Amino acid sequence: SNMVKVAVVGGEGIGPEVTAQSRRVLDWFAAKRNVPMTLREAQYGLIPYLATGKVLPEDTAEAMDEADAILWGATGGPETTEVPAAARKAGSLLGLRSKYDLYANLRPIMASPALSASAPLKAEVLDGVDFVIIRELTSGIYFGEPRGIETLPDGQRRGFNTEQYTTNQIRRVARSAFELARTRRNKVCSVDKANVLETSVVWREEVIRLHKEEFSDVELTHLYVDNAAMQIVREPRQFDVMVTGNIFGDILSDCAAMASGSLGMLPSASLGPVDRFGRRKALYEPVHGSAPDIAGKGIANPLGSILSVAMLLRLTLNRPEDADLLEQAVQAALASGARTADIAEAGAKRLSTVQMGDAVLSAL
Amino acid sequence: SNMVKVAVVGGEGIGPEVTAQSRRVLDWFAAKRNVPMTLREAQYGLIPYLATGKVLPEDTAEAMDEADAILWGATGGPETTEVPAAARKAGSLLGLRSKYDLYANLRPIMASPALSASAPLKAEVLDGVDFVIIRELTSGIYFGEPRGIETLPDGQRRGFNTEQYTTNQIRRVARSAFELARTRRNKVCSVDKANVLETSVVWREEVIRLHKEEFSDVELTHLYVDNAAMQIVREPRQFDVMVTGNIFGDILSDCAAMASGSLGMLPSASLGPVDRFGRRKALYEPVHGSAPDIAGKGIANPLGSILSVAMLLRLTLNRPEDADLLEQAVQAALASGARTADIAEAGAKRLSTVQMGDAVLSAL
Numbered sequence: 001s002n003m004v005k006v007a008v009v010g011g012e013g014i015g016p017e018v019t020a021q022s023r024r025v026l027d028w029f030a031a032k033r034n035v036p037m038t039l040r041e042a043q044y045g046l047i048p049y050l051a052t053g054k055v056l057p058e059d060t061a062e063a064m065d066e067a068d069a070i071l072w073g074a075t076g077g078p079e080t081t082e083v084p085a086a087a088r089k090a091g092s093l094l095g096l097r098s099k100y101d102l103y104a105n106l107r108p109i110m111a112s113p114a115l116s117a118s119a120p121l122k123a124e125v126l127d128g129v130d131f132v133i134i135r136e137l138t139s140g141i142y143f144g145e146p147r148g149i150e151t152l153p154d155g156q157r158r159g160f161n162t163e164q165y166t167t168n169q170i171r172r173v174a175r176s177a178f179e180l181a182r183t184r185r186n187k188v189c190s191v192d193k194a195n196v197l198e199t200s201v202v203w204r205e206e207v208i209r210l211h212k213e214e215f216s217d218v219e220l221t222h223l224y225v226d227n228a229a230m231q232i233v234r235e236p237r238q239f240d241v242m243v244t245g246n247i248f249g250d251i252l253s254d255c256a257a258m259a260s261g262s263l264g265m266l267p268s269a270s271l272g273p274v275d276r277f278g279r280r281k282a283l284y285e286p287v288h289g290s291a292p293d294i295a296g297k298g299i300a301n302p303l304g305s306i307l308s309v310a311m312l313l314r315l316t317l318n319r320p321e322d323a324d325l326l327e328q329a330v331q332a333a334l335a336s337g338a339r340t341a342d343i344a345e346a347g348a349k350r351l352s353t354v355q356m357g358d359a360v361l362s363a364l
Numbered sequence: 365s366n367m368v369k370v371a372v373v374g375g376e377g378i379g380p381e382v383t384a385q386s387r388r389v390l391d392w393f394a395a396k397r398n399v400p401m402t403l404r405e406a407q408y409g410l411i412p413y414l415a416t417g418k419v420l421p422e423d424t425a426e427a428m429d430e431a432d433a434i435l436w437g438a439t440g441g442p443e444t445t446e447v448p449a450a451a452r453k454a455g456s457l458l459g460l461r462s463k464y465d466l467y468a469n470l471r472p473i474m475a476s477p478a479l480s481a482s483a484p485l486k487a488e489v490l491d492g493v494d495f496v497i498i499r500e501l502t503s504g505i506y507f508g509e510p511r512g513i514e515t516l517p518d519g520q521r522r523g524f525n526t527e528q529y530t531t532n533q534i535r536r537v538a539r540s541a542f543e544l545a546r547t548r549r550n551k552v553c554s555v556d557k558a559n560v561l562e563t564s565v566v567w568r569e570e571v572i573r574l575h576k577e578e579f580s581d582v583e584l585t586h587l588y589v590d591n592a593a594m595q596i597v598r599e600p601r602q603f604d605v606m607v608t609g610n611i612f613g614d615i616l617s618d619c620a621a622m623a624s625g626s627l628g629m630l631p632s633a634s635l636g637p638v639d640r641f642g643r644r645k646a647l648y649e650p651v652h653g654s655a656p657d658i659a660g661k662g663i664a665n666p667l668g669s670i671l672s673v674a675m676l677l678r679l680t681l682n683r684p685e686d687a688d689l690l691e692q693a694v695q696a697a698l699a700s701g702a703r704t705a706d707i708a709e710a711g712a713k714r715l716s717t718v719q720m721g722d723a724v725l726s727a728l
């Protein structure tokens with residue numbers, strides 16, 4: 001059938017709360033805009049662990065295996081301590097990224113004019129910020145071997161990890177960056193630490209090679225990661241597409257998140273390879289985590305998750321008009337003053353998670 | 365003798381220009397405040413390479429070897445391409461950090477009220493920011509073995525590096541952090557990625573162990589590095605002393621530099637172990653680099669280097685009143701409107717490097 005399969009996995013902490021609002025949005029697009037998709041909800045984390053002994057039970061694994069797109073909430077927080085580390089690891093988010101080979105993690109960074117009052121950066125620095133960080137998500141130091149903890153002859157302990165990239169791993173994520181840039185302002189900035197790390201030397205050489213071979217129409221620049229962290233805060237408008245490795249992308253995207261105004265607002269997409277049917281497995285999730293401090297209170301910001309639905313509409317469903325519609329509805333809700341606690345100015349009215357969902361739906 | 369030996373090495377790019385102003389400041393303290401020191405100037409980089417075949421000639425190595433404190437300018441930039449990589453590497457800054465075992469890199473982050481107009485962060489976020497990042501500088505992925513670039517059986521290339529820390533390496537830099545915190549607001553935040561890296565697991569365990577054994581009076585918190593990058597931008601006032609590994613410290617301190625207003629203003633100190641005579645080798649340098657784009661123009665900001673002299677007065681010479689005097693002179697110069705180009709508001713008068721040196725000297 002032509003139906004796109006979406007697995008909806010709220011997970012832990014505020015994950016289920018925010019995902020419930022995204023679910024309403026998905027239902028709206030299925031009903032009102034005839035978006036051809038089937039939704040399947042599945043559980044992840046402590047609750048299924050208590051019932052089945054697995055954080056990722058069979059049923060959830062199956063739903064995710066067969067899905068074209070996974071809408072993921074969040075995982076982590078104090079709940080993790082109630083699950084033995086081995087059981088936790090067996091179904092971890094890192095494991096899922098690896099299982100589905102979700103190598104290209106896209107994190108759009110957009111300044112919302114409506115939020116500039118609550119952002120730490122000045123409005124004149126934020127104004128017009130619109131870039132995407134592409135973080136390599138299935139290699140680098142997160143997965144490199146050997147890794148471990150050993151005891152040295154003198155009784156000391158030593159922890160060690162391996163940072164590593166092969167040319168194919170670099171090439172495919174760099175390709176995603178160049179292709180995305182061509183649909184935007186045609187600029188790629190590659191970030192590494194090639195003045196110190198051999199891994200980065202190979203990274204930079206391979207990015208340059210691919211650029212020369214296939215993307216010489218795209219403007220390519222390079223920054224060292226320390227300088228990139230600075231530039232993201234100093235003048236974020238200079239960037240269009242930034243591409244970098246796993247750990248650098250982890251740090252820089254959180255740094256950029258703050259630059260943009262609020263972590264609670266930011267969506268992400270993690271894309272796998274294109275298969276022989278032209279399909280590309282994808283996992284969509286807000287950039288924020290499980291936020292245990294506010295979980296269960298019904299006050300979390302669902303916009304990071306809802307904007308992840310917009311990415312799903314655009315990238316998996318190939319429905320750019322619907323994606324635009326949803327993004328505009330979010331902006332309209334913000335423009336009308338809708339604010340959850342994380343983005344509210346002092347003294348302003350704070351909506352609940354559900355009320356923010358209402359605000360987006362009524363703007364649709 | 366009681367004379368403290370200071371080697372003054374301007375280096376490359378804007379290094380010699382800014383260091384010349386620090387030299388004037390050092391001379392002032394020797395003459396007017398009877399600070400007991402002998403200064404020895406030495407060359408580093410392209411110029412000695414052309415004369416001797418070495419970026420770090422014998423004479424400079426000797427001056428640095430015998431010095432208690434090294435005042436370093438900068439290295440790097442396009443000049444490096446005129447020197448063969450091997451010759452460059454033989455005298456590199458990384459090599460010097462390692463040779464003198466300068467494991468504790470202190471980077472104070474202070475917001476200058478006078479500069480808030482030119483800072484990207486809002487004044488209300490910057491106001492009162494005053495913390496120190498201690499970056500481990502002689503281990504981690506910068507120095508870990510094995511490292512290299514190999515060709516795989518399928519013809520691909522692979523770059524690899526080793527991140528690693530031993531408990532002794534962690535303990536000594538954590539000790540520096542706890543000791544410094546006791547002289548300040550008594551708070552240490554340790555930054556790692558213990559949810560992913562074994563190296564960070566050992567890091568965190570050892571910091572906790574040392575804290576329990578010897579520093580339980582100090583408040584200790586932990587942040588993951590991605591969250592730390594965000595918090596530095598979101599609410600930098602929350603930090604007092606932050607301690608972290610080599611690569612994380614590299615990234616976070618540049619991120620924090622921007623948060624503080626200007627890279628050109630920031631000093632640093634890199635400290636070695638205390639020897640049996642109670643002496644501790646130290647290298648002082650501005651956080652900024654060689655800035656090839658403005659080298660030779662006489663417009664670089666010398667305050668990062670001059671404030672490094674204040675750190676030298678405080679830490680090597682144990683002259684806190686003189687350090688305060690110099691820091692106050694810098695603030696007075698700024699308050700009177702003295703601005704180099706990097707910190708000037710649009711339309712404001714821009715001082716040359718020498719004029720900024722004059723402004724500090726006349727405020728002394």
Ligand SMILES: CC(C)[C@H](C(=O)O)[C@@H](O)C(=O)O
Nearest residue numbers: 076093094250289559560590
């Ligand atoms: C939870 C953690 C393992 C994860 C990561 O570092 O990748 C998170 O920080 C993220 O960015 O998705």
Ligand SMILES: CC(C)[C@H](C(=O)O)[C@@H](O)C(=O)O
Nearest residue numbers: 195196226440457458614653
């Ligand atoms: C030039 C480079 C090797 C150096 C580093 O990464 O340590 C610099 O960025 C610094 O922070 O002093």
